[in-house]
Amino acid sequence: MTNKKIFELHADVCKALGHPLRIEVIDLLQEKELCFSDILEVTGGLKSNLSQHLSVMTKKGILKMRREGQCNYYSLSSKKVAQACRLMREVLIESLKKQNAILEKM
Amino acid sequence: MTNKKIFELHADVCKALGHPLRIEVIDLLQEKELCFSDILEVTGGLKSNLSQHLSVMTKKGILKMRREGQCNYYSLSSKKVAQACRLMREVLIESLKKQNAILEKM
């Protein structure tokens, strides 16, 4: 597999983290799996919209889904997803702090 | 700050990882800082395009930039960026392996 192809696939997986609703879902699923309607209840919005976002994350390998009776249970495919997400949150926090420090100097 | 606002900012930072060229740049900067033209030499493409991508990553707090003479040196803002990126690469690899295993069963 060529390097450029790896970068593309890698970016695709990362891209699946790049939406507020999807970040919220990853946050929700840190400890335990939840079914679609549980997630919808927390996040709000249209079910079609949530379904599409979950589908993207599942296709990109970030989430797993299993069907049980009428319910679809979603969970993180790996703890690495949660870890990566936490690291990026820390990067955000550091960046906000830096901005704040700059503002206070003014 | 509201939760929804945090999710938005967090997603913004993650979104900055979601492009093949930007992944390639993060890969390049893992060990040492590089100046614009060094990066351009490796990645290829138009300088205006690279400049815009670097600008996005810098604004989102993923990269730092310092000017030295005529050269602009870019580096990762934190090792956490590289770590998160590596974790997501591992998620990709695992996902590719899984897909492959499914294909081999057929």
Next chain:
DNA sequence: TTAATAGTTCATAGTTTTGTGAACTGTTAA
């Protein structure tokens, strides 16, 4: 001062992503 180097900014056209509501599928209960 002029030219060259190193890179940024801008305008824009093309592509991708997103949100919405309606229609659809599969499972369970009456």
Next chain:
DNA sequence: TTAACAGTTCACAAAACTATGAACTATTAA
């Protein structure tokens, strides 16, 4: 078998993102 529930898929308009080339800015060298 019919209705209700749980969710997915589809079509489409609006918004965001991307690549491109031209114009611009800042620094250094001649």
